[in-house]
Amino acid sequence: MRVLISGAGIAGLTLAYWLRHRGIESVVVERAPHGRLGGYGVDFFGTGYDVATRMGILDRLTPHRLPVDAVEFVDASGSSQASLTPELLERVIRGPHLPLMHTTLEGALLDAVATEVEIRFGESIAEVRDTGTAVEVGFTGGGRERFDLLVGADGIHSRTRELVFGHERRFVRHLGCRLASYPVTDRYGWGRVRAHYTEPGRQVVVYPGGEPGRLVTLLLFRSPYGESVPRERRPDLLRARFDGAGWITPSLLDDAPEGKSIFMDAMAQVVMPTWHRGRVALVGDACGCMTMLSAQGVSMAMAGAYVLAEALASEPGHESAFARYQERMRPQVRRRQRNALLFARMLLPVTRAGLTTQSLTNRLITRRPFAPVLRRQFGADSFLPPATAGPERG
Known part of the structure; x- marks a missing residue:
């Protein structure tokens, strides 16, 4: 069996690893020339952490743990109004937890497959034809090839999904806000704290980056869905949407890099009636994007890749494998997705009254007796059956 994987992100690289581990050949194509832009932090725990353990890559990840000791909700003066302490975070997650930069995890996955799997950067699919016995794929760089199966692991704006299942407007549920992220020098003294500052319709977050003396700025703001914002227009859009904002927001905007270095996208979920059609399947954000509000998108992308590879290796045919997955x-x-949708409705209140309610809620739920409530929202144990002793290295 020969499988084409469209997308060299978290889901695609994890799938390539486990397919090879189970004796299935794969080829990965990625439209970016050297990997994707992912300069933001992720909370890595639950099933994704379990999968990484089975891959034996934790030793590559743990030295790059983000030094976040607490989560603070601050007012315009920077004074803490509520705090998630390390003790409370431990009670919420109740298991291994590794805050990382997205690029750190992606880099470790790439290292794990680079010498074993063919990866074609700067290439993407342009045409797909399922013949019933194979998938014929035309590439943007020219040429055509036949594969036994095609898996779209190409994110929320999946080209594979568009070619095989239809336009994204049929499946993408927008949550009414956008996010932007970029690194800055830590000249603010926030150190090992993740700080959240909220005003009606907008929120500013800073947390330690992957390098000493660096912070990551995360900006969230209410926005009706529209087309992707060109990189050169992103700094001006952020300045307009955060004009007059308090706290250290003006300085963070002054420190923003050129538009090409600012990650920006609409916050949305992908909801589909089926994740597979014929010899084509989807994995990760392409079929089940939950948004960063779930705190589990990366974990579930790795889980889906693991489960899909296991099904393809053990089921008698691709139809039953896709169905089992x-x-x-x-x-x-x-x-x-349901949990993230509920959280999204409370994240960016649009009125001062709503902001006051949010502030009171933050003070309440960050107390120890409410740890089970946060756990139901964000915590997640691995749902995979126990692994055999030792990492399942390929």
Whole structure:
């Protein structure tokens, strides 16, 4: 069996690793020339952490743990109004937790497959034809090839999904806000704290980056969905949307890099009736994006890749393998999407009254007795059956 994987992100690289581990050949194509832009932090725990353990890559990740000791909700003066302490975070997650930069995890996955799997950067699919016995793929760089299966691991704006299932407007549920992220020098003295500052319709977050003396700035703001914002227009859009904002926001905007270095996208979920059609399947954000509000998008992308590879290796045909994969993963994704959707409604209140309610809620739920409530929202144990002793290295 020969599988084409479209997308060399978290889901695609994890899938390539586990397919090779189970004796299945794969080829990965990625439209970016040297990997994707992912300069933001992720909370790595639950099933994704379990998968990484089975891959034996934790030793590559733990030295790059982000030094976040607490989460603070601050007012315009920078004074803490509520705090998630390390003790409370431990009670919420109740298991291994590794805050990382997205690029750190992606780099470790790339290292794990680089010498074993063919990866074609600067290439993407342009045409797909399922013949019933194979998938014929035309590439943007020219040429055509035949594969037994095609898996779209190409993110929320999946080209594979568009070619095989239809335009993204049929499946993408927008949550009414956008996010932007970029690194800055820590000249503010926030050190090992993740700080959140909220005003009606907008929020500013800073947390330690992957390098000493660096912070990551995360900006969230209410926005009706529109087309992707060109990179050169992103700094001006952020200045307009955060004009007059308090706290250290003006300085963070002054420190923003050129537009090409600012990550920006609409916050949205992907909801589909089926994740597979014929010899084509989707994995990760392409079929089940939950948004960063779930705190589990990366974890579930790795989980889906692991489950899909396992199904392809053990089921008698691709139809039953795809069905088993979807049956196992979709309930997990749907539950986390529901939780994230509820959280999104409270994240960016649009009035001062709503902001006051949010502030009071933050003070309440960051107390120890409410740890089980936060756990239901964000915590997640691995749902995979126990692994055999030792990492399942390929």
